[in-house]
Amino acid sequence: MPNDKITSLDVAKRAGVSQSAVSRVFTKGASASQKTIDKVRKAAKELGYRPNVLARSLITGRSRIVGLVVAYLDNYFYPVALQKLSNALKEEGYHVMVFMASDTTKDIERVVDEMLDYQVDAIVAASVPLSSDLAGRCRDEGIPLVFFNRSQDGENLTSVTADNYAGGKEIARFLAAHHPERIGYIAGFEGASTQRDREAGFLDGLKAAGREVSSRTVGNFNTEETRAAALAMFSAPRHPDAVFVANDHMAFTVMDVLRSDLHLTVPGDVILVGYDDVPPAVWAGYSLTTVRQRTGRMVEETVKVLMNAITTGEAPVVNLKIAGPLIVRGSAPAPKGWTG
């Protein structure tokens, strides 16, 4: 190892300037003469110097780390979001540190502690239960917190989500236009705002069309319960011929149950709509009609909110809802006269 630990002092010596000068060259907002800048840049390049972010953080009080809390990555939606978030934050000079949270209270507490230990500048919470504890701690510590894809009504917390209510409503309009005999709904985890909002929009939309749900079961956003929920709903003699499943992953499971277990065809016997538009939705094996979550936009907005909160120190509570389009595919083709 030729060079171990090049510090600003080394660069200063070589460039024949003071250590502060070096610091100023690498600190934007600080001023230095062009001559100094050139000398320092040159010396730095020769030595392979780069400022130590940690040391910088210590004095500025900014770590340039954003903590991302996720409970699971096995819903495709999250990795996609993580990827975009990481890229977007990189542009701002921030980086993502990943914190996995299981469901236990104890765990979320520990996770928060860990994040604070690293002095994260902000926290993005995606799919996290027990969010009020989290929020309390963050408020106490003055750390900006954004809920991504979850909102917490009542308590006024900042969140960025899809416009789930509108999406649910659109799906209702779409399904109603097929004039099905019976309409089903398979719910996600009832503690999740995504679930609640999607259902509320769906029900209101149906009502507006003079329809209602004839059958409802709960899949809880996990495969096993969703299988059971689908079996329960579609084993009945007069089962629905149109169903909205609260998210895409559950929808895949439901399709599997319909086709493989119950030998029903989609969209022949049952038309089916999901929510999220995760990558497999476009795979021919599923070709799922669904409402798209505009992850890119959601991430953009999240970053915007965070950066604003970090730089101004103000953290006005906002609840952004990003509407996404209904993507019509094979699992529920467009009804006659449908105009997106």
Added chain:
Amino acid sequence: MPNDKITSLDVAKRAGVSQSAVSRVFTKGASASQKTIDKVRKAAKELGYRPNVLARSLITGRSRIVGLVVAYLDNYFYPVALQKLSNALKEEGYHVMVFMASDTTKDIERVVDEMLDYQVDAIVAASVPLSSDLAGRCRDEGIPLVFFNRSQDGENLTSVTADNYAGGKEIARFLAAHHPERIGYIAGFEGASTQRDREAGFLDGLKAAGREVSSRTVGNFNTEETRAAALAMFSAPRHPDAVFVANDHMAFTVMDVLRSDLHLTVPGDVILVGYDDVPPAVWAGYSLTTVRQRTGRMVEETVKVLMNAITTGEAPVVNLKIAGPLIVRGSAPAPKGWTG
């Protein structure tokens, strides 16, 4: 915000001891009397004190951050691995910082710089091109580096991968036992060791069974090219009736092409095997026969290697290969007399 920035000094004052005493209580390996420990712990709890990891890093030279470099997260394999890696490292008191690398050389350079800026203690590189540059830099800086799911033969770099050669060979044995007329292979990105090893094993396995590949195209691990590769291979009049596709995601695409575009049945007209055993492989819509990557074991070994390198300072080059079983599902059922 009731309490902002509680430092060891605050705790020291309240506990009536010196700052060093506080530090010693929170530094394992340091000694303090039980009495001091109790006083400090109590004061710390009352104030809600936790050591600042960044400040600690500055002086210890250990950030307790592991940099993870990934090019894309849209192959399910990576999020699953990330999740496990994050959990495993948490146990060791480390955390994962995510660095996205696009394919450009410039980019990987920048990514390395960024990681060094954060003083990461180690780097895990998953699915990264241009690895020799990366490796050089890390060696220079004395940072342990493990290639996850990629190896770089020739240059002796540490890696943890599946036993891709063995897996490919097993698939050959399995397919040969079906006595198909013609056998096809759809390759991944040819610069990737996973691709090369799987193919080498496959070809050797076929040879051992007195068979060979009659048709080979390249899908490059991406959807579009895989579609083209599948169309090219199966539009031919005498197309293969058994095919090994270099990874699961490509295999899904191939199945879609076979069924939806070419109206061929799987496993009726063509039997098909993938590699990875990502979650969708089990979905009934695909039910893919594949070789499992034992992500859990791979992550375990990776962490073991890293921790050893970090604590001892020694980084012996190792190339771990974790064998995984062939998982037989619908896309290629077990041939007569097959014994796993």
Added chain:
DNA sequence: AAGAATAATGCAATCGAATGCAGAATTTAC
């Protein structure tokens, strides 16, 4: 060209903890 205004620079303190050293307290040995 001289004085005012502005920019650039170095000095030294600081961020929050860890740690070598020397002295104090405690334990152990006999």
Added chain:
DNA sequence: GTAAATTCTGCATTCGATTGCATTATTCTT
């Protein structure tokens, strides 16, 4: 009970930067 060995403890320094302040060098005015 005293000396030796051991464990604790506080002081002061250090890690690698940033930044307020005072000073010096430039540039601008007229």
